[in-house]
Amino acid sequence: MQMSDTFYDNWTTQLRKGLLELAILNTLGAGPLYGYDIVRRLGDVDSLVINEGTVYPILSRLRNEQYVESYIEESSSGPPRKYYRLTQRGREELRRMNSHWTSLHEAIGQLRKERAR
Amino acid sequence: MQMSDTFYDNWTTQLRKGLLELAILNTLGAGPLYGYDIVRRLGDVDSLVINEGTVYPILSRLRNEQYVESYIEESSSGPPRKYYRLTQRGREELRRMNSHWTSLHEAIGQLRKERAR
DNA sequence: AACACTACATAGCATTGACAGGTACCTGTC
DNA sequence: GACAGGTACCTGTCAATGCTATGTAGTGTT
Numbered sequence: 001m002q003m004s005d006t007f008y009d010n011w012t013t014q015l016r017k018g019l020l021e022l023a024i025l026n027t028l029g030a031g032p033l034y035g036y037d038i039v040r041r042l043g044d045v046d047s048l049v050i051n052e053g054t055v056y057p058i059l060s061r062l063r064n065e066q067y068v069e070s071y072i073e074e075s076s077s078g079p080p081r082k083y084y085r086l087t088q089r090g091r092e093e094l095r096r097m098n099s100h101w102t103s104l105h106e107a108i109g110q111l112r113k114e115r116a117r
Numbered sequence: 118m119q120m121s122d123t124f125y126d127n128w129t130t131q132l133r134k135g136l137l138e139l140a141i142l143n144t145l146g147a148g149p150l151y152g153y154d155i156v157r158r159l160g161d162v163d164s165l166v167i168n169e170g171t172v173y174p175i176l177s178r179l180r181n182e183q184y185v186e187s188y189i190e191e192s193s194s195g196p197p198r199k200y201y202r203l204t205q206r207g208r209e210e211l212r213r214m215n216s217h218w219t220s221l222h223e224a225i226g227q228l229r230k231e232r233a234r
Numbered sequence: 235a236a237c238a239c240t241a242c243a244t245a246g247c248a249t250t251g252a253c254a255g256g257t258a259c260c261t262g263t264c
Numbered sequence: 265g266a267c268a269g270g271t272a273c274c275t276g277t278c279a280a281t282g283c284t285a286t287g288t289a290g291t292g293t294t
Contacts (some may be wrong), residue, residue, distance in 0.1 A: 007182050008210070012217060014135030014250060017281050018128050019221065022175045026228035036241050045224045047217065054282055056243055061281095065124050078240040079290045093125070098229065100129060100164065104136065105222050111143040112215065131281060134250050153272050171251055173274055178250095195260040195271040240291075247283085253276105261272075 012039045012047075021058055022101060023048050025086070028068060034081035035059055059084055067093050129164075132148035138175055139218060140165050142211045145185060152176055159195070176201055184210050 017090060020042075026042055036053050042048040062068045067090030074080045086094070137159075144150060144158055150174050159165040179185045184207030191197045203211070 002181050004180040008213065010249070011135050011138060013248095013282065014138075015221065017250080017259075018131030019225070020282075021128060022132075023228055024224060025221075025226065027231070028233050029229070034241080035243095039241095045227065047215065047224050051283080052242070053244085053284065053286090057282085060243090075240080075291090077291060081168050081241070096125065096126065100132075101225065104132065107141060107164050108136070108143065108218065110162065111140055112146070114144070114147050127280070128278095130251065134281080137251075140254090151272080152274095156272095168252080169273070170253065170255090170275085174251085177274090192271080194260065196273075200270070224262095236294085238291100238293080241289085243287080245284105245286085247285105248281105249283105250281090252278085254278105255275085257274080258272085258285100261268105261269090264265105264267085 002116070016048075019060070020048070020050060020054065022094075022097050024058055025067065025090065025097065028084060028086045028090075029094060032083045032085040034073075034083045036081070062090070065093075066090070092106070133165075137165070137167060137171065139173070139211075139214050139223055142179070142184065142207065142214065145203045145207075149200045149202040151190075151200045153198070161193060174182070178230060179207070182210075183207070 042050045068083050068084040070082050072080050161168045183200045187199050187201050
């Protein structure tokens, strides 16, 4: 509806900081995935559309922290794929992060309610 | 429980980006407030604790965008206060931002559910 | 051969939040 | 009246992330 809404666009970008890590870890919760596949899966969700230049650095960070581990697998059609799998450490961290995410949501919800008072 | 959990601390910091703007606008939804007061109000909420060096730049940005307007009022005890009040523009933007926030929450919720499948 | 799609990776940029520090007003007290 | 402590505002510097653009390379199609 609005053209070139710089502030809003910028704001949504900022909101994604940190959130993409959470989103990716949660997709990995269902089983191993490779980077390009994650791009497509998150692409299904409007507010989480992502591209390769964003996903690979995140996966590297997560691997450095040993929240995920990776292994290469050949593809029958296309270049080999680098799969990422949640480690136990990663699974625990994910629980913790999801819990923090929930409390953030509740906090904002609280502030919104106070307006209605 | 854990000492010096760099990754987690850093992650929570990143998650706050953009979110603080939303939080502040929502507190202003209940009526005009001055900066220092916002610091105290958000300080009541664990995950949103903020300090002055963070709040004032945000308020400036919001004023530049004309989402809030400010006026000075003397205090009976202490230096004068600069109150910030939501503008109509700000109220509309806030609605839009809250709506985006909700859809983000639903998106993450969706990803978490898929794990359970 | 040219093109498109898959798949991974990196460099440079813009933005934000955190921390530290600075200014200044007011009240109480020694 | 000097000092401490609380109130209130503001700015500069830094670190981290996401975005865009770009590059490499394998596979399949026309």
